[in-house]
Amino acid sequence: xxxxxxxxxxxxxxxxxxxxxxxxxxxxxFGLIGPNGSGKSTTVNLVCGVFPVTxxxxxxxxxEITNSPPHVALGNGIARTFQNIRLFSELTVWQNLWVAQxxxxxxxxxxxxxxxxxxxxxQRASVEEQxxxxxxxxxxxxPAGSLAFGEQRRLELARALAARPKLLLLDEPAAGMNLEExxxxxxxxxxxxxxxxxxxxLVEHVMELVMGVTHRIAALNFGRKIAEGSPAExxxxxxxxxxxxxxxxxxxxxxxxxx
Amino acid sequence: xxxxxxxxxxxxxxxxxxxxxxYGATYAIIGIGFTLxxxxxxxxxxxxxxxxxxxxxxxxxxxxxxxxxxPVAYVISSIAAGGFGYLVYLCNFRYIxxxxxxxxxxxxxxxxxxxxxxxxxxxxxxxQPYPALFDDxxxxxxxxxxxxxxxxxFCLCVxxxxxxxxxxxxxxxxxxxxxxxxxxxxxxxxxxxxxxTNSTTFxxxxxxxxxxxxxxxxxxxxxxxxxxxxxxxxxxIAAVIGGLGSIPGAIxxxxxxGAFENTFQLLRSVTERDMYVMLLxxxxxxxxxxxxxxxxxxxx
Numbered sequence: 360x361x362x363x364x365x366x367x368x369x370x371x372x373x374x375x376x377x378x379x380x381x382x383x384x385x386x387x388x389f390g391l392i393g394p395n396g397s398g399k400s401t402t403v404n405l406v407c408g409v410f411p412v413t414x415x416x417x418x419x420x421x422x423e424i425t426n427s428p429p430h431v432a433l434g435n436g437i438a439r440t441f442q443n444i445r446l447f448s449e450l451t452v453w454q455n456l457w458v459a460q461x462x463x464x465x466x467x468x469x470x471x472x473x474x475x476x477x478x479x480x481x482q483r484a485s486v487e488e489q490x491x492x493x494x495x496x497x498x499x500x501x502p503a504g505s506l507a508f509g510e511q512r513r514l515e516l517a518r519a520l521a522a523r524p525k526l527l528l529l530d531e532p533a534a535g536m537n538l539e540e541x542x543x544x545x546x547x548x549x550x551x552x553x554x555x556x557x558x559x560x561l562v563e564h565v566m567e568l569v570m571g572v573t574h575r576i577a578a579l580n581f582g583r584k585i586a587e588g589s590p591a592e593x594x595x596x597x598x599x600x601x602x603x604x605x606x607x608x609x610x611x612x613x614x615x616x617x618x
Numbered sequence: 619x620x621x622x623x624x625x626x627x628x629x630x631x632x633x634x635x636x637x638x639x640x641y642g643a644t645y646a647i648i649g650i651g652f653t654l655x656x657x658x659x660x661x662x663x664x665x666x667x668x669x670x671x672x673x674x675x676x677x678x679x680x681x682x683x684x685x686x687x688x689p690v691a692y693v694i695s696s697i698a699a700g701g702f703g704y705l706v707y708l709c710n711f712r713y714i715x716x717x718x719x720x721x722x723x724x725x726x727x728x729x730x731x732x733x734x735x736x737x738x739x740x741x742x743x744x745x746q747p748y749p750a751l752f753d754d755x756x757x758x759x760x761x762x763x764x765x766x767x768x769x770x771x772f773c774l775c776v777x778x779x780x781x782x783x784x785x786x787x788x789x790x791x792x793x794x795x796x797x798x799x800x801x802x803x804x805x806x807x808x809x810x811x812x813x814x815t816n817s818t819t820f821x822x823x824x825x826x827x828x829x830x831x832x833x834x835x836x837x838x839x840x841x842x843x844x845x846x847x848x849x850x851x852x853x854x855i856a857a858v859i860g861g862l863g864s865i866p867g868a869i870x871x872x873x874x875x876g877a878f879e880n881t882f883q884l885l886r887s888v889t890e891r892d893m894y895v896m897l898l899x900x901x902x903x904x905x906x907x908x909x910x911x912x913x914x915x916x917x918x
Contacts, residue, residue, distance in 0.1 A: 407807055429806035438807070445804035447797040458793040459808040476789050522809060 360385040360558050361406065361526055365415035367582075368401050375401040377582035378415070383526070388552050388559045390569045390590070393579035394602055399562040400442055402579075403528050406560075407432040407439055419526065438524035440515045442531045442562075448504030452495050452514055455503050456486045459521040486521065493517035509540055520551070526558045527551070533565040541568050548572050570594065578602065624885055629761055634884045635877045640768040641837055642876015643775035647830035648853025649860060649868035650779065651823040654786075657863040658799045658819045661722050665706050665729035667850035670827030672733050673699025674835045678746055688749035688836070692774070696828035702733075703824020707817050734846045745842040748835030771833040778829040779869065785822060786865075795819055848892060852879075855899045861909025870910055 361383040368376040376398040383389040391399050405412050408429045416425045419435055427435075447455050460482055490496045493513045498506060503514060512532060519527060529548075533541050545568055551557045563569045569576065570590045577587040580602040586593060593599055620627045648667050655663045676698035677691040686694070710725040755766025786792035798805040798815045806812060834849065835841040852875055859874060860867020875895060882894040902909065 409803060409807075428811075429803070430809050430811045433807055433809045441804065445801045447793075447800045447804070449800055450793060450796060454793050455797075458790060458797050458805075458810065461790065461794070461809045476791070518808065 360387075360420060361560065362418045363402070363406070363415065364418075366402065366405060366412060366417065367414040368398075368405055368410060369413045374582045376405065379579070379582070379584055381577050381584065381587075383558060383560055384575075385558055386552070386556065387575060388548060388561060388573045390573035390576035391560060391562045391579065392564070392566075392569055392576060392593070392599075393585075397579040397602075398582040399579055400530055401582075403439060403530050403560070403562055406528060407437055433522055433524075436523075436525035437528065438519035438522045438526075439528035440512075440519050440530055440532055442534065444508075444511045444515055446503040446511055446515060446518070449502055451500050452503055452506070453486060453490065453499040455514060455518050456489050456521045457482075459518040460486065461522075489517045489521050492520075508535060512536070516547070520557075524557065526560065528560045528562075530562045531564060532561070533563055533568050536565075538567075541565060544568065545572050626884060630884065631881065633762055634880050636764065637768060638877035638880025639873045640764075640772040640876070641880070642873040643772045644830045644834050644837070644872075645849075645852045645856045645875050646869045646872025647775050647778060647826055648849060649856030649872045650782065650865055651827045651830075652853055652857040653860065653863055653865055653868045654782075654823050655819060656857070657865075658795055659711065659816060660799075661711070661719050662726065663706060663710070663820075664723065664726040664850065664854075665710065665733060666703075666726075666823065666827060667853045668730045668733035668846050669702035669706055669824050670699050670831035671834070671841070671846055671849060672702050672737065672831070673697075673824070673828030674748065674831035674841055675737050675740065675746075676702075677832060678748055678835070678841055679740065681749070686749070688751045691749055692829060692832040692836075695832035696825045699828025699831060700821045700825035703820040703822075703827065704817060706824075707820035711816065711820075712813065730846070730850065734843065737846065738843045741841075741843060743843055745840045748832070748839060748841045750836040750839050753839065768837055771837045774829060775833060778826045782822065782826050783865070791815075791818065851892075852895060855895065855902075858899065859902050859909050861911045864909065864911040867909050867911035 361381075363379055363381045366376055366379040367374065379398070379402060381389075381391075381402075391402065393399050401410070404410050406417055408424075408427050408431065411426050416423055418424060419437065422435075424432060424435055447458070450458070487496075490499055493516065495510060495514055495517065498510065503511065506514060516529075516532065533544055536544065548559060548561070549572060552559055561569065561573060573590055575588070576590055576593045578585050578593060578596070578599045585598045585602060586596045588596070623631070648670060651666045651670070652662065655661070655666065673695040677686070677695035680686060680694055681691055706726065706729055710729055711722050714722050714725060750767045752766035752770045757764040757766065757769070786795065794805070794810045795815045795818065797808070798810055798812050802812055834845065853872075856871035856875055857868050858871070860869070860871035875898070878898055879891045879895050882891040886894070
């Protein structure tokens, strides 16, 4: 469904992402792990067109979308959340979801007035659905900026879902969550994947979540892929362990890729 | 026995202030336009008041070819000013890198002068008659009276403002505009095009500016090429007094300037009044730089 071929992004001399090949199959929850600065977030930003790529290509459902502007990526059916939450903090919870709806393909094909005025009953009903699902129904008229941290995270996920994406990019959704919240998130992601058929690319540090929920994982270090496989395989993988724990002197350079 | 202050009775002052507030509605709209564009793009569009007046001049130009009833002229003014607003966006913002705010600012100064020259050229520098509505109506309560045309100007400006607030706070378009202003990257990833909402903001701000431009002509009965700079300055002052970025602030600021300048016109003369308006701006910049509703003063 999503294919990255030789994807590279260099910031000056820093190779944030360096020749990355990743294929995410439809219906998968695909995990992207790696130490800080290994290029995970940059990869997400390249997929949705926030930065131009230095080299390589991104294709989605067989069509090349390399360097298409962000609002176009969304039109193709890709939505995302941010590592550092980026809500429209002066709009209310309800309004945050309502504007995000315009990413939907069915809404985008409508005329100017039905897209940009008050919308129809069906659109309003689907906002209610998202409110219900995220458990924020009782906070609907509060400004997003006044929500608690965990609620802001849930709202951001709901906002991404409001666009009815086929592929959801989640950039560290569990950061700063306690164990109970991580468990809820785990269930939520499974439900989205199994019941709603949404393919998910999950960038995450919290291993309880990644190892439990994903079907397949790619591990990055210094912008390169050092391993790929099932959660069990990744847990056993020596290169991954070294990348996380630091490499001892005597061992070989199997886990290399440092540039 | 009547109490007199500087030779005028309290009723005279009341009359003057009410007239000033009614006319101040046009400044309020120009102030809203400045504030709106600043709020969305974080940049000043100094050509805004000039586009508003250019809209009014456009409808005057059409009126010289085909006689227009006043309401039609106002609608044409609004549409034309919306179009001019879009042109200003294309020329001064769209292709100038967003990281160069000074370039856009100076480009809008150029646009202001260009539009002013265009107006002077097309009218040979002469004031031109502009149609008014209800200019023969006078509502009277004893010695106090309200000019029908000014009352109409005020009501139409209020309507235009209510329309703008409705669009901004009740429609998806308005939400999108505010979303882009708050979080450009996230807004794009929610399917909103930054260029699309920015250009729409210029068109909508321009369209309500066109109403203000027409009303400035209608309340005096003439359009003069000497209006561009003073209207620009007073609209800016309204926006600054209210706090740049605050729409309620611009409304209060505009009405305040209307009352203030009319009072000084009564006390001194029409040629002197604008100096006092400038002094009001200095006073605000010195003592309350964030304006009435602004936040800048907190950062001192």
